[in-house]
Amino acid sequence: MASSLLILCLVLVSLASSALCAAPRRPVDVPFGRNYIPTWAFDHIKYFNGGSEIQLHLDKYTGTGFQTKGSYLFGHFSMNIKMVPGDSAGTVTAFYLSSQNAEHDEIDFEFLGNRTGQPYILQTNVFTGGKGDREQRIYLWFDPTKAYHRYSVLWNMYQIVFLVDNIPIRVFKNLKELGVKFPFNQPMKVYNSLWNADDWATRGGLEKTDWSKAPFVAEYKGFHVDGCEASVNSRFCATQGKRWWDQTEFRDLDSFQWRRLKWVRQKFTIYNYCTDRTRYPQLPPECRRNRDI
Numbered sequence: 001m002a003s004s005l006l007i008l009c010l011v012l013v014s015l016a017s018s019a020l021c022a023a024p025r026r027p028v029d030v031p032f033g034r035n036y037i038p039t040w041a042f043d044h045i046k047y048f049n050g051g052s053e054i055q056l057h058l059d060k061y062t063g064t065g066f067q068t069k070g071s072y073l074f075g076h077f078s079m080n081i082k083m084v085p086g087d088s089a090g091t092v093t094a095f096y097l098s099s100q101n102a103e104h105d106e107i108d109f110e111f112l113g114n115r116t117g118q119p120y121i122l123q124t125n126v127f128t129g130g131k132g133d134r135e136q137r138i139y140l141w142f143d144p145t146k147a148y149h150r151y152s153v154l155w156n157m158y159q160i161v162f163l164v165d166n167i168p169i170r171v172f173k174n175l176k177e178l179g180v181k182f183p184f185n186q187p188m189k190v191y192n193s194l195w196n197a198d199d200w201a202t203r204g205g206l207e208k209t210d211w212s213k214a215p216f217v218a219e220y221k222g223f224h225v226d227g228c229e230a231s232v233n234s235r236f237c238a239t240q241g242k243r244w245w246d247q248t249e250f251r252d253l254d255s256f257q258w259r260r261l262k263w264v265r266q267k268f269t270i271y272n273y274c275t276d277r278t279r280y281p282q283l284p285p286e287c288r289r290n291r292d293i
Helices: 002-018 255-268 285-289
Strands: 036-040 045-048 053-058 064-068 071-082 091-098 106-112 121-127 136-139 149-155 159-164 167-173 189-196 216-230 269-272
Touching (some): 036 189, 053 189, 106 149, 167 285
Antiparallel strands (some): 064 189, 091 106, 091 189, 149 159
C-alpha cells in the first residue's frame, strides 16, 4: 500500500512539473500586409504569392526593411526566414523588437553572414533601459540558407525566450530582485531588415562585402504576431494576465526545454558575455540565474 501511494505521489509530482511550462502555440501564418509595412527602400522589397512571401534585396546602394504597424507590450512573435545564400560576408539579416526612445528596450536576433562554405553566426542580445552588451553567439545546427526556419520570441512579465524551430536557445528572466532591469513598460515594434555591416559583422570587419555578388537576397514568410497591442505611450497591457502567453505554464522552461537549451550551450555556443571575464571580471547577476554559465 505504501509503495502504491509513493508511486502515485511521484506521478502527480511529475504531472505537476510537466505542466509548469508548455511549448508556445503554433504560429498563425498570415500575409505580409496583415501585420507589417515597409520601412525604407520600398523598391528593394519583392512580393510573391499574394504577399504571403517576400524578399529583401541588398545592393551597394541600400538595404531595406519592414516593421509592424502596431507596438506591443508582451506576446509571441515569429518569422520564417531563409538567409542570404552563398557569399554573404558583411551582411546582417535582423529580426528584432525595439522601443522608440533613447533608454530603449530591445530583443535581437542578428544573423551574421560569412564567406561561402563558412557557417552563419546567430547573435542575440537584450537591451534594457538603453543598456545592451549582453551578446551571445551560436552556430546553427542546420544551413539556414537551404530552407525556411522559424525564429521566435516569447516575451511576458517573467521571461524572454529566444527560440529556433521551437528549441530554446536563450532565456532572459525577470530578475528585478537582483537589480537587473527587464523590459516591461515600453511597447516595442517588431523590425526586420537586411543591411550592410562589413565594418564589424564578419570576423570583426576583416571580411568585406563582395558587391560583385549583389543583390543579396533574404526570404521571409509567416509574419506571425500575437501580442498585446498598445500605443507607444502606454505602460500597461490592458489584457495583462488574460492571454495564453501570460499563463503559469509560460513563466519558466520545463526540464525538457532546459535540456535542449543546455544542448545548444554545449554544442553550438561560440561566445557568451556571461563567460567573458575580460569584459566582465565579475559575473553579471543575471547569468547564474539564467543558467548561462
